[in-house]
Amino acid sequence: MEAIKIYRGRFKDQNLISSHFSESVLVKCPSCQNRAEVKTNKKTFQTVFHCPTCCHHYATNNTVLDMSLKVYCNSCAHRISIHMPNVTSKKQAILVRCPDCGDTQSYQPTYTQHLRLLRTAQATDPFLGLELWYNAPYKDHTLWAYNYQHLEYLEQYIEAKLRERNNRRYTTMVEKLPQFIKSAKNREALLKVIQKLKHK
Numbered sequence: 001m002e003a004i005k006i007y008r009g010r011f012k013d014q015n016l017i018s019s020h021f022s023e024s025v026l027v028k029c030p031s032c033q034n035r036a037e038v039k040t041n042k043k044t045f046q047t048v049f050h051c052p053t054c055c056h057h058y059a060t061n062n063t064v065l066d067m068s069l070k071v072y073c074n075s076c077a078h079r080i081s082i083h084m085p086n087v088t089s090k091k092q093a094i095l096v097r098c099p100d101c102g103d104t105q106s107y108q109p110t111y112t113q114h115l116r117l118l119r120t121a122q123a124t125d126p127f128l129g130l131e132l133w134y135n136a137p138y139k140d141h142t143l144w145a146y147n148y149q150h151l152e153y154l155e156q157y158i159e160a161k162l163r164e165r166n167n168r169r170y171t172t173m174v175e176k177l178p179q180f181i182k183s184a185k186n187r188e189a190l191l192k193v194i195q196k197l198k199h200k
Contacts, residue, residue: 011160015168021150025125026133031056047127064116069109076101
């Protein structure tokens with residue numbers, strides 16, 4: 001008779017989001033196909049790629065500027081509101097035509113900096129778009145993780161029979177997980193996939 005596997009019985013959401021694991025992302029080196037790392041400083045917006053096997057190394061700045069302008073027209077006091085994401089450079093002033101009176105005036109916009117995220121396939125890192133080291137097919141899906149800690153967090157969630165939410169004001173990572181990960185019928189198979197990835 002096959003032994004019954006005992007899972008950790010309880011998982012309490014730690015209210016983490018995917019970006020919590022993204023400062024150090026393990027990827028497949030595009031040069032030698034071995035394990036490499038993408039490290040991102042979320043204060044300086046600097047992203048560094050390094051492969052310890054072939055010494056492939058480079059750095060890039062991932063700063064994105066968003067421009068905003070909220071003023072009242074100097075001629076008719078009509079409220080003007082402009083938001084432009086992903087601008088390439090800062091300008092001291094911009095010319096804006098009032099949509100109400102048609103007068104064109106020069107106004108000083110404000111800029112906010114944030115980290116640029118790529119909208120690429122799920123099993124890639126969000127900064128350079130490289131294939132994740134921890135990714136494996138499962139039926140018609142892909143199970144992936146940014147790093148070992150991310151993989152362990154997924155493992156804890158998958159193997160728990162009791163999954164508890166925590167007080168939060170936003171949608172957490174585990175709440176956004178696809179249904180194939182949440183489904184209890186896939187538990188055993190997914191845990192086997194994770195074990196293979198952990199020994200990769």
